[in-house]
Amino acid sequence: MRRVSLALVALSATAALALSGCSASSSDPGSADGSVVKLLGAEDPATFAPVISAFEAENKGTTVKYTQVPFDQLSSTLQQRLAAKDKDIDVYTVDQPNVSQLAAQGFLEDLSDLKDQAKKATTPEQYSVNVYQDKLWALSVWNSTQMMFVNNDALAKAGIAAPTANPAERWTWEQTVDAGKAAQAAGSKWGLLFEQVEGYYQLQPLAESLGGGSGITGKDMLTADVTNPGWTKAMQWYADLYSNNVSPRGVGGFQTSPVFADGDVPFFIGGPWDVGKFAENAKFNWSVVPMPAFAGGKAVTPNGSWSWGINPASDHKDAAKKFLEFAALNPAGNLATTEKTTIIPANTEAQAKYLPTLEALGGTHSAGVADLITEEIKTTAVPRPVSVGYVQFESMMNKAFADIRNGSPVEARLKDAQSQIEAAWKKLR
Amino acid sequence: MSVTVTRRPRRLRTGYLLLSLVGALIGLAFLLPLWWTLVNSLRPGSDTFAFLNPLSWQTFFTLSPNLDNYVTLLSGDLGRAIGNSLFISVVTVVAGLLICAMAAFGLSAIPFRGRGAIFGIVILSFLIPFDAIAIPLADMFRDWNLQNTFIGLILPGIGNGMAIFLIRTFFLAIPTELVEAARLDGLGWWGVFRRIYLPLSRPALIGAGLTLFLFQWQAYMWPLLMGTDQNHIVGPVALSNLQGQFNVDYGVMFAASVILTLIPLLIIMICQRYFIQSVSTSGLK
Numbered sequence: 001m002r003r004v005s006l007a008l009v010a011l012s013a014t015a016a017l018a019l020s021g022c023s024a025s026s027s028d029p030g031s032a033d034g035s036v037v038k039l040l041g042a043e044d045p046a047t048f049a050p051v052i053s054a055f056e057a058e059n060k061g062t063t064v065k066y067t068q069v070p071f072d073q074l075s076s077t078l079q080q081r082l083a084a085k086d087k088d089i090d091v092y093t094v095d096q097p098n099v100s101q102l103a104a105q106g107f108l109e110d111l112s113d114l115k116d117q118a119k120k121a122t123t124p125e126q127y128s129v130n131v132y133q134d135k136l137w138a139l140s141v142w143n144s145t146q147m148m149f150v151n152n153d154a155l156a157k158a159g160i161a162a163p164t165a166n167p168a169e170r171w172t173w174e175q176t177v178d179a180g181k182a183a184q185a186a187g188s189k190w191g192l193l194f195e196q197v198e199g200y201y202q203l204q205p206l207a208e209s210l211g212g213g214s215g216i217t218g219k220d221m222l223t224a225d226v227t228n229p230g231w232t233k234a235m236q237w238y239a240d241l242y243s244n245n246v247s248p249r250g251v252g253g254f255q256t257s258p259v260f261a262d263g264d265v266p267f268f269i270g271g272p273w274d275v276g277k278f279a280e281n282a283k284f285n286w287s288v289v290p291m292p293a294f295a296g297g298k299a300v301t302p303n304g305s306w307s308w309g310i311n312p313a314s315d316h317k318d319a320a321k322k323f324l325e326f327a328a329l330n331p332a333g334n335l336a337t338t339e340k341t342t343i344i345p346a347n348t349e350a351q352a353k354y355l356p357t358l359e360a361l362g363g364t365h366s367a368g369v370a371d372l373i374t375e376e377i378k379t380t381a382v383p384r385p386v387s388v389g390y391v392q393f394e395s396m397m398n399k400a401f402a403d404i405r406n407g408s409p410v411e412a413r414l415k416d417a418q419s420q421i422e423a424a425w426k427k428l429r
Numbered sequence: 430m431s432v433t434v435t436r437r438p439r440r441l442r443t444g445y446l447l448l449s450l451v452g453a454l455i456g457l458a459f460l461l462p463l464w465w466t467l468v469n470s471l472r473p474g475s476d477t478f479a480f481l482n483p484l485s486w487q488t489f490f491t492l493s494p495n496l497d498n499y500v501t502l503l504s505g506d507l508g509r510a511i512g513n514s515l516f517i518s519v520v521t522v523v524a525g526l527l528i529c530a531m532a533a534f535g536l537s538a539i540p541f542r543g544r545g546a547i548f549g550i551v552i553l554s555f556l557i558p559f560d561a562i563a564i565p566l567a568d569m570f571r572d573w574n575l576q577n578t579f580i581g582l583i584l585p586g587i588g589n590g591m592a593i594f595l596i597r598t599f600f601l602a603i604p605t606e607l608v609e610a611a612r613l614d615g616l617g618w619w620g621v622f623r624r625i626y627l628p629l630s631r632p633a634l635i636g637a638g639l640t641l642f643l644f645q646w647q648a649y650m651w652p653l654l655m656g657t658d659q660n661h662i663v664g665p666v667a668l669s670n671l672q673g674q675f676n677v678d679y680g681v682m683f684a685a686s687v688i689l690t691l692i693p694l695l696i697i698m699i700c701q702r703y704f705i706q707s708v709s710t711s712g713l714k
Contacts, residue, residue: 042674045506045659067658070669077653084568088576088656254677255478262479273675281475343675 037064037316037323040078041093041306042071043341051336055326062319075391082107085313090320092311096140096304097384097394100132104388108137109310109317114325121329122346125383130307132386138307139328140346141337144271145376146202146302147369148176148292149278151188152285154266155179158186163289165368167375172295173206173237180246180267189264191246195271196253198401200394201302202269204384206234209297214385215397221387222429224421226397227414234294235410242405249406272358275369276342279362286365290372303381305343344373351377392424463690465489466683470498474680498684506659507685510667511692517579517663518645521586525641526634528587533596534622538608548597555590560650567654577656582663586645592637599633600626635703639696646693664689 039048045066052064069077075098081089082105094102102108111118112135119127126140148171152162160179163171171179180191196202204214212230217223225231241247251259260268261281268274269291278286293299308327310320326333334347338354342361345351355370362369387393400417404410469477471494480487502508536548566585575581603626611621627634649665657663662670668685671678 044670044673065658067656068670069653070666071672071674072669073653080564080567080654081656084571086571086576086656250481251478254675258475258478261475271675341675 035062035316035319037062037319038088038090039064039066039092039323040069040089041066042069042074043093044068047340048337050339051327051333054333054336055323058326059322062322064323078102078107082311082313086311087313087315089311090314090316091308091324093141094138094307094309096129096138096307097386097390099130099138099307099309100386101388101391102309103132103135103137106312107309109312109314109321111136111139111310111321111324114139114329117325117329121334122348123377123381125303125377125381126346129304129383129386132388138309139324140305140307141328141334142305143344143346143351143377144303144305145344145373145381146205146269146271146291147372147376148289149260149268149270149274150287150289151183151260151263151266151268151282152287154183154186154188154263154284158182158188158266162287165287165289165372167290167299167372167379170290170299171292173209173292174295176267176292177241177246180265181244183266184246188266190248190259191265192241192267192269193247193251193256193259193265194269195256195274197247197251197256197405198253198398200397200401201304201384203234203238203401205291205300205302205382206238206294207231208300208382209294210234211297214382216385216387216390216393220429221385222389222425224393224418224425226400226421227411227418231414232411235404235414237294238401239404239407239410243407247405272344272369272373273342275358275366276361279365282365286362288362288366288369288372290376299380300382301376301380302384303377304383305346307346344377389421389425389428393421396420396424461489467687468494469680470683470687471495472680473497474678474682477679477683498678498680499688501678501681502684502688506662506667506670507664507688509659510662510664511688513579513662514646514664515692517582517586517648518642520579521583521645522638522641524583525587525589525592526638529589529592529637529641530596530627530630530634531622532588532593533600534618534626536593537597537600538603538621538626539618551590551593553590554588555594559585563651563654567651570655575655577658577661579661581655582648582652582657582661583645585651586641586648589637589641589644592640595637595640596630596633599630603629632703635700639700642696643693 039052041048045068048066052066056063074093075095078089078092082102094108099108115136118130118136118139122140123143126143130136130138130140148163150162155162158179160182163169176192180188184191194202207213207215207226207230210230210233212228212232212234213225215224215226215231217225242249248259257268257270257274257277258281259265260270261278263282263284275288290299291301308324310317310324314320327337328334328347331347331349331353334345334350335353338345338350342358344358345354351374355373358373359366359368359370384390384394396417400408400413403413465488468489468491472491476491532551536544536551570576570581570584575584607625608621611625616624647665648663649669652661652663652666655661657666668682668689671682671685
């Protein structure tokens with residue numbers, strides 16, 4: 001009995017010690033003196049380590065602390081913490097289509113005094129995604145585009161000459177599907193694969209290419225328009241890919257690149273980040289060519305990535321702004337954000353320095369990628385629409401894409417999506 | 430007569446065999462996803478989906494298993510995250526058991542007015558999902574400067590209504606004569622609790638301890654709301670962080686999942702006997 005009571009006392013003491021000990025360990029010595037900038041994002045800490053150390057080296061006495069939040073929970077975590085005026089976030093990463101909603105909610109600091117510098121630093125598209133009601137709310141840090149990765153060995157087996165990296169010789173979607181089917185007949189498991197099979201980002205260009213627009217119209221950008229002929233035709237084409245077994249139904253978004261790397265599909269629509277991935281994993285002759293467009297349609301490529309903004313509740317706005325300017329407007333700082341990941345810097349000067357490095361990753365396979373990306377960003381890039389209702393729009397459209405690829409009748413499903421979006425937007429108008 | 434005697438056991442045996450077969454198949458169906466996870470943690474991430482369509486023996490077996498994914502994990506946050514999760518869970522179990530057992534004792538052994546009402550509130554507390562109160566609770570914790578601290582992560586797990594309920598039910602089975610005798614011999618309430626109730630209730634304490642442990646081991650939303658940085662990161666958040674925006678290495682993710690599953694599995698297997706005993710004997714007099 002005595003042993004039991006002794007053990008209990010020991011346990012209670014351990015608990016008390018642990019509790020007091022951990023409160024001491026959790027105190028943050030730097031947060032009070034104003035020299036610590038807290039950055040929050042969804043990337044691995046190694047990704048932002050170079051830009052943080054470059055900034056700290058240039059700004060002695062200021063340190064940057066990074067916290068990673070899982071990608072799928074970033075938006076909801078930000079909503080909750082920013083609404084609670086959480087001072088533990090100074091700078092945070094913003095998915096570009098969410099800029100207007102966050103600004104409308106009062107979760108972004110007005111950066112309009114940086115308008116001129118921001119305009120000079122990046123492309124017009126990358127500047128405009130951060131503007132809402134004529135004010136600048138964030139600065140673009142990364143940019144993106146989409147390309148088509150080709151398994152030349154699979155095409156050679158079917159006796160088809162592979163497309164080239166020249167945008168003037170861009171293939172059509174119809175041509176791509178025909179070649180994909182021929183490759184399937186010659187032994188390929190599948191004909192064509194998208195990386196983000198249910199993602200608006202990658203599927204928006206299909207409708208845009210056929211004149212369907214982004215799906216959002218109106219002066220206040222709160223009118224859904226996804227049932228027009230352009231959208232219907234594009235989505236019917238997309239549905240046919242799955243009903244005709246050209247694309248597999250069972251593999252979800254961002255799970256498809258291993259299928260290309262395993263040599264099971266001749267065409268794969270992916271991003272710059274796939275260049276490094278395939279350089280490492282694909283053991284066959286592959287190349288990178290422009291993303292196709294519909295015959296008779298416009299050449300359109302997706303665009304946009306991440307901007308960074310400042311939390312209005314931050315106690316260290318000046319230091320935060322300094323860090324943000326370094327990461328977005330300073331070419332060296334912006335380049336440092338891409339040192340550990342294959343994504344395009346949004347700063348034009350940094351982009352010019354970065355693209356040759358990206359091209360070198362895949363050796364001869366990725367020859368021409370630098371010029372291709374530069375050209376696409378300049379001429380065919382279409383950003384996602386700027387609307388306070390984008391978050392609801394994207395979520396409902398992604399569900400519609402999932403249903404369509406799983407066999408829902410296209411017209412009826414798009415009508416459903418349209419009415420769901422309109423209902424969700426009623427309270428925003 | 431003899432015919433019926435020989436037939437019945439045969440029918441029974443066939444029935445028994447069929448039931449066993451169905452049981453084994455159901456067991457295998459439960460094991461399959463776990464087995465698939467384990468096999469894929471032992472091969473490169475690029476091979477994860479290579480053998481899915483069509484299904485073949487290679488889907489569930491690999492001839493060249495390696496530990497590369499587990500080695501990759503060593504360079505990330507998972508080690509620290511597992512350490513943090515263990516620390517948080519163990520402190521919660523120790524402090525939580527003490528508090529929950531004292532509450533259960535008060536609600537079962539000490540007669541006072543309003544005891545039933547207080548117990549009703551305790552029951553109500555575990556019927557409301559934690560997720561439903563997490564956001565306002567996080568706002569309160571932020572006001573108290575408990576954000577990004579271990580105390581902030583531990584506190585919500587300590588007062589657990591389910592644990593109080595389990596222990597109280599067990600305490601009620603202890604004969605009141607024992608308490609009366611001890612009181613007559615001069616033992617105070619604390620002495621009765623410490624010297625009689627606690628030693629007799631080991632199975633219930635282990636069962637309640639497991640409930641407390643699993644609450645913290647699986648905590649995901651609360652640590653995100655508490656703004657945990659890399660020093661305070663917990664296992665489930667570190668696992669989710671492995672899923673990058675552009676690239677998911679399923680091999681590494683599966684390896685991390687295996688580790689995060691093995692730890693509670695080991696603990697549950699060790700304590701299983703007591704846990705079942707505590708649940709099955711709760712409420713028996």
